[in-house]
Amino acid sequence: MKLRSIELALPDPAGAAAFMVDVWGLTAADQRGDTHYLRGTGTFPYLVAFEKTDGEFVRSTTFVCSEDELAGLKARIAAKGWPARSVVSTDPGEGHGLLVELPEGTILRFLAGTSEVAPIEGFAKSSKRVSPVKLTHVVFNAADAEAMGHAVEDVLDFRVSDRTKGMVFVRCNDSHHSTAFARAGFASLNHIAFEMDDLDAVMRGIGWMRDNGFAPAWGPGRHGPGDNVYAYYIAPFGPVIEYSTAVEKVPADYQAGAPDDWTWPEQRIDQWGISDKDFAGLRTAEERFRCHRDWDADETIEN
């Protein structure tokens, strides 16, 4: 199981795509109707889709999986009775699978039979430009993050990796987290994190953003759980986006830490302590994009 992409709907997909290509470093992959698809240098056909709508919302966050994993998901989701719909993807990479709405409204899509593309080479360090490789995590705000962690363990066969005062980190493979639920008191998109090649690429990304007039809302820094380096920005079209690198790999029997295992010394909220955090700006941005289901659930999910 791998996190692949996020599908966002918003009024100005062309403007959002222009920022994400010209400044953030993604590459235009395809355009189908009013929907723009952007990719990284890795092998996924796209990482972000921007669809034109009047409002702004998260249509889905997409994971790719095997046929066996999809069959297991369908059986457990049907048994649990979560709203779900069988789908055939018309996005790049195609595939077939399932759209499912989690208890607080988070919408995930699981696709099997998807195709990949050749990686992009040639983002040389001599260039000021950087490019993300892929998504590394998509984090959601939750009214009850603890319940969401249990729900995705039970029904999706994900695993909680760590619990902190602020977050429940969840993995779907050996990466410490591919998603997480923030203890926010409301449900929405918290942030979208893009994997960079290495620490140097994160730092050069901060430089390229600075060249373009953007300062981090938080970072650079290094998190506790996952041990990844981060720099968070508020995208001009709304959501919080992150350059990140090297989320820790964990074994299948990794023992989930509790909030008391993840405390900081005074005046620290990361390992380095070198940057301020724009709490208010990030909070406002985190409230903008919420999941929105505009489809009817199937009465029964076809296997």
Ligand SMILES: [Fe+2]
């Ligand atoms: Fe993150």
